[in-house]
Amino acid sequence: MNPTFEDDVHAELRAAVAERADSLWRVAMGLHDDPEYAFAEHRAAALLAGGLAEAGFAVERGVAGLPTAFTARSGRGRPAVALLIEYDALPGLGHACGHNLIAAAGLGAALALRSVLGESAGCVMAVGTPAEERGGGKVLEAEAGVFDEVDAALMFHPGVHSWTRAPLTAQVQYRVAFHGRAAHPTGNPTEGVDALAALIELFNVLTALGRRLPEASHIQGIITDGGTATNIVPERAEGLFGLRAATTSALEDLVGQLRTAAEGVALATGTQAEVERATLRYDHFRDSAVLSERFAGHLSRAGIELTPPEPGVYLGSSDIGNVSTRVPAIHPFVAIMDDGSDHTPEFAAAAASPRARTVLLAAAGALACTAADVLLHAGLRDEAWARHRSGGQ
Known part of the structure; x- marks a missing residue:
């Protein structure tokens, strides 16, 4: 040529x-x-x-x-x-x-x-x-x-x-739901297991985690279900979390950290955590x-x-x-x-x-x-x- x-x-x-x-x-x-x-x-x-x-x-x-x-x-x-x-x-x-x-x-x-x-x-x-x-x-x-x-x-x-x-970057979204037990916040507060409190605690843990993540890695979340009424201890709460990382491998590590954090919060709060992928994964x-x-x-x-x-x-x-x-x-x-x-x-x-x-x-x-x-x-x-x-x- x-x-x-x-x-x-x-x-x-x-x-x-x-x-x-x-x-x-x-x-x-x-x-x-x-x-x-x-x-x-x-x-x-x-x-x-x-x-x-x-x-x-x-x-x-x-x-x-x-x-x-x-x-x-x-x-x-x-x-x-x-x-x-x-x-x-x-x-x-x-x-x-x-x-x-x-x-x-x-x-x-x-x-x-x-x-x-x-x-x-x-x-x-x-x-x-x-x-x-x-x-x-x-x-x-x-x-x-x-x-x-x-x-x-x-x-x-x-x-x-x-x-x-x-x-x-690589990115994916995950849905995290916490399951607790409903109760009246005044009548029988000790019977309740607050799923929303668990979800909020997960946000706090992820904020602390974010301070030591590598460049380009981050988790950004929103609350998609926080309960139904102020006079009911929420028995279910859910968040949607967007995860990004410089490489697909680093993203999978980040997913693992999200799972670990959710399981730890569930153990500490007496709730049950459900973690599932909500979108297709985009590779870097x-x-x-x-x-x-x-x-x-x-x-x-x-x-x-x-x-x-x-x-x-x-x-x-x-x-x-x-x-x-x-x-x-x-x-x-x-x-x-x-x-x-x-x-x-x-x-x-x-x-x-x-x-x-x-x-x-x-x-x-x-x-x-x-x-x-x-x-x-x-x-x-x-x-x-x-x-x-x-x-x-």
């Missing part, structure tokens, strides 16, 4: 994205104006899958048993690259995480790849991934084997930083540095420079982590605003701004070029897989 040919392919892919600029922005704005939520993104999935089908992709809807998940393939077999498309929104905030831009960028990259490379270079697969925010569509898709025959999984995420890789993200570097290089052609993430700064969690345990993956951040945070009304507004349009088109082009590199260069695939299997970045 000589440099002239490679440069020509990249130029053609960027041009193919540019030709679709208006239509891709209409998709992004259509999603932004009509937000749908976890596992209920029916109109978004239909819009995106329909556009891919019209372009000649073989579309399969309802993959992994999820009504709003889909795959769209151009070509078959290996090599194969997956472009991950998110389209769920946040209740009350709409697209305050910019998934409308993720969806349009993945769509644009897939369409450009088919128009330039056809089906001869391998398989281009666009994967519709519902419920990143509150469900974990990618977790279920990975478990169903959607990524088993894929050489790389690529996506970008809008943000307030422009970073080559995503420092995404494992970045494919060799592919992230390619993406950053392609994005720089559009005048957007990416830097390594700031040490010690973490940006939440995502189900892309579960994909990254199986195949080389990238999840760079590209800023659409310079201050503040996502999951805010300000970020939702930024996801429909002129800057967002510029980032969308630049990211779509960089994704398409990176995907083409994966498909056309066996050496790049081999290096990415070798690092992935060794556990390196």
